[in-house]
Amino acid sequence: MALENGKDPGITIRMAHYRPLPLRLLQFCLVFLALGIGVSMVSMYTIRYLKVPNVGITSRSNVIFPCIEERDSLESWIRPPSNLWHKMNDTELFWRASAVHLRKQYPFKRVPKIAFMFLAKGPLPLAPLWEKFFEGHEGLYSIYVHSLPGYVPDFPSASVFYRRNIPSQKVEWGMMSMCDAERRLLANALLDVSNEWFILVSESCIPLQNFSVIYHYISKSRYSFMGAFDELGPYGRGRYNPNMQPEVTLEQWRKGSQWFEVNRWLAVYIVQDTIYYPKFRDFCQPACYVDEHYFPTMLSIQLPKLLANRTLTWADWSRGGAHPATFGKNDITEDFFSLNIYKLDLTEQLPRHIPHSVETSSITVAKGSLKSHGADKGHESYDRNRASYKKSVPSYHKPVS
16 A cells, blocks of 8 residues: 555655855855956056066076076087186096087187196286287187186286186196196186187296297197107106006107197097006106106107197206296397297198107297296286386297298
8 A cells, every 4th residue: 555655664755955155155256256357357458558578487587497598509508618717626627628529610600719828826927928919819819827726816807817717726846736737727728619729838938929920830730739759868768667557668758848739639638538647646756757748658659640749838958957047137138039039930841750859949939937027026016017018029029031
């Protein structure tokens, strides 16, 4: 009976009861929605009609991604470092400087430059003369200065030496730290892809020819100017240590001047060396003076046909002693320069390889520990010295016949 009437006394059916959304919550949501729509419309109107830039996008583009955008430009890769003062150690610096571009053609107009590398203790007392030497040749040279740590140069902002000091370390005469400083100069100069030739000079060097003559002579030469000769006796082979074998044998041992000029390929080779460096560091110590043997020996073993086997730096060793002669004001005469300087033969054909010492009169830079009368008191007298040099410089720049 219960089934026939569609009723089941054992089943109870309950209807769900839904509570309506509170009125206050609904009003709050509607107000919040209206406020959001209003702000969006005001923002769109402001950007479109009042030309207000999108601050969020601009900030993101300029602050978060500057490096990515800069690397996309070739200019960022070929531009010389704006600041020579970096935080790289020697290992990091040499690694970066050893990068070689194997393609001979450049995708931009490259003007090859000469890197003048000054290895100095502190001040550059002959800077006014060098200022005159570089004048009018901007874009054809670069300058790098390695001074003792702690020395703070005070060149004026108009000087070619302004902010040209590189991070340096202590240098000891006759020790491997001297070669470390030279490699440090080469590595910093290699970071500028336009530097093609590298000349090492000291604070007591002076140019004996004008810039045009030196640039022409070096750029037209097929060789790099580094002395590498086999000297018999105690000051040559007598300094050799058998512990250098097998990398360096007695027959391969060479000697040359500390001051040199090398092209970019040889500069990279010097900086990237890890084979000969430990041998000379460990087994060439006073009375073996490593700066006279390391580079000449290494390059004469690996790349002898690229060396002219002589230096462009002249020094007077005729007076004997551990250092070259010092020239004072009484030595600097017209006869002195005419006898030692103006003999440069620009048509000279250099030999491919010479096993022994070569005497030459082709000179571009003099190393003689010149006394700088009045200029060695610091750069407070810089302008006065530069003015006095301007009057005497023309005799240094006698044209080559």
